[in-house]
Amino acid sequence: MLEWILALLVLIGAFFTLVGSIGLYKLPDFFMRLHGPTKATTLGVGAILLASALYFTFITEQTSLHEVLVTIFLFITAPVSAHLMAKAALHIKLKQIERTQNVSETERF
């Protein structure tokens, strides 16, 4: 039973990480590509870490809580790095694809 849950979690994690990478590859402009890694991967990594915590807690019978820290650090750093990259992209006036709306808003920043 436990193995099924672990396998499912690892598969879910792998799937969402893959979707994040696909997004990074196929979306047309820089700002849209930022969305892939910041979101699709958080659940991906989250599911894999949950599987890791469960595995080490039940198989080695030693509570493993390192994963909680990994999750927290990831959730703190992922948005901050995305924010900084977006800020840098705005600063060097990187082009968005044409149908982006409200581009005029960026000029005030």
Next chain:
Amino acid sequence: MMLKKLFPHPILMLVLWATWLLLHNSLAPGHIVLGFILATFIPWLTSGFWPEKICLQKPLTLFKFLGVVLWDMLVANFTVAKLILGKNEHLQPSFICIELDITSPVGISLLANTISLTPGTVSCDLSADHRQLLVHGLHIKDAQATINEIKKRYEKPLMEVFTSC
């Protein structure tokens, strides 16, 4: 008074203490004591970098907020996965500008982080006067509705928690 001088940042202290114990993955008395010593001295030595005091007004609201954010992140992943795997031509990317009502710097950074972690939005820039936040959306049909949603769902609880004291 004495206590305040010894422990200038109680929340930071608790966080450091918990982090130390989690890093070691143990509740052995030795680690508890060592963690306590570190958690006392690090905030004390770095207090020059923490000019403002952080105080939480309603801890319960904060926990409710965390629950809402975790749930939204779960949903966000499915929404964004669907958007990414769909056709690029169907996406309507857009910039939106949110007028902030929240003033606490910690509150603003938490709000920006939350926006980046939830459905199809990434926070891009904060205006110099900290009154406006620029957000990029992957697929936005109605900009005003998105702004209202963010303000109601995330900014309001954060404002309640991080009011100045």
